[in-house]
Amino acid sequence: MDLSFTLRNKSLETAIGVASGTFGYGSEYEKLVDLSKIGAIFTKTVTLNKREGNDFPRIVETPSGMLNAIGLANVGIESFISQKLPMLQKMPCETICNIAGFSMEEYQEVLQKLEDSEAANFLWGYEINISCPNVCHGGLAFGVDVKAVETLTKALRQRTEKPLIIKLTPNVTDISEIAKAAEANGADALTCINTFVGMLIDIRKKIPVLANKTGGLSGPAILPLGIAAAYKVCRAVSIPVIGLGGISRWEDAIQYFMAGAKMIQVGTATFVDPSAPEKILLGVKKYCSENNYSKLSDLKID
């Protein structure tokens, strides 16, 4: 069974990754997860400057899901390069660095710093978080604006030969338009999808539960939403799609592959059960062998 995933002539042995923001910088889960079973760690988003993130409460459980508004808390690119990359390099799986910025320039600067750093040579590729607000354009998220996605993808493409993956936000009118804009400007793959905007209100205190008011909804609750988005995007573009959103069992992963995804990521499920990625891998393998699939792309349905 071929479970590999290939971009720009580079292959990941296993088309199962752990999602950005749910796996820290890898070391947090080292004692609990057999990382050699995982295709790639998608790192916690790194930005130019260190960020403390949002005020708390930052997380709350919802029916079959959770809302988070961490606010891209991270160590910043300099510390990421000096402290986190050496640890990540030792992990027995590949690393894909997730990047964000609050302006076009910031995205480019972060990516360029990685390109220029010898310590970052080992990175397999980049995943671009376009769900951040563009401070130069009234705080509108990059990922909801076709023009911004075009410009950003093009600018980043010019700076790297490594696989460039754009992580789409589902909080848009037509995700296909954004997907096509990224594809046309040099993206190698699309991650589909980031979290859905959600909110809960504390009726006793009469205030939003999260300090940030809204947060990103993840977990089993969004599985059908993610599958629908992946299905749509897979039919709008010809570059590979990496599916995620609500995957906690191997059956969920199979559905994303049937929708047309060439790789999947496990996110919130790892919080619930750190062995989830490995269990999903085993289940996918078993299903494929029982159903005589020799490669994941054969699973795609019409």
Next chain:
Amino acid sequence: MKQFTASIINNQEIAQGYYQLDFSWHDNEEPKPGQFFTVKINNNSDPLLRRPFAFSGYDTKSKTASMIFQKRGTTTQMMAGKTANETIDIIGPLGNFFPAIKDQEAPLLIAGGIGLGPILYLARTLERQKTPYTFLFGAPDKALVPDSKWFYEAQPIICTDNGSKGFKGNPLQYIESRLQLEPKHSFYACGPMGMLKSAAALAEKNNLASYSVMEQMMACGVGACMGCVIKHKDGLKRVCVDGPVFNSKDILWT
């Protein structure tokens, strides 16, 4: 730190709505007072996330760990219904632990309500080490005070808000009215936020060493999700890996 399936050895209501659950522990690493673990009660997606609980005791010989929980939400409702030989999914031990008691130090162990667990574990450990300590437990009413056998070798001074058992008032009122605080005294506290804040203020006023066990909503429990932060003098800190035991002087109490 390990993820494993623990067998429940005993589960009993020890006060109104308070339960002590004893379960089998693994060989890897013995839990220390102050540390915690997370529980996944079943394979359902609701409740979804693991829940963190402090250790309330550990028996080295039988490799049995204990916790005290209050029946409050869905997970704890389900836990209250668990019986011997059923299993639960555990990850632990997690987080830091109480610092060692120094020579000549006179620790005051302050537990409020369901904050009893980690303080009881510390008291029992000190008792076994023959380290002198003073242990105070406060509850609103005697119905929420476990029977003395559930404190084992570490009998606390009982305080109730309504005076239905022991001292009338909370543990801090007891300390202020009955004890002469001296430099050798130190605080080790776990309980409601208001109590922790008052304990920190009292320690600060008397220039005493003081430690608090903090609580916050958690998703991962291992430092990955960045969800469980609190305000610390050095910025936001994660309760799960930077704590749960903090020097109370370092916390920005709000």
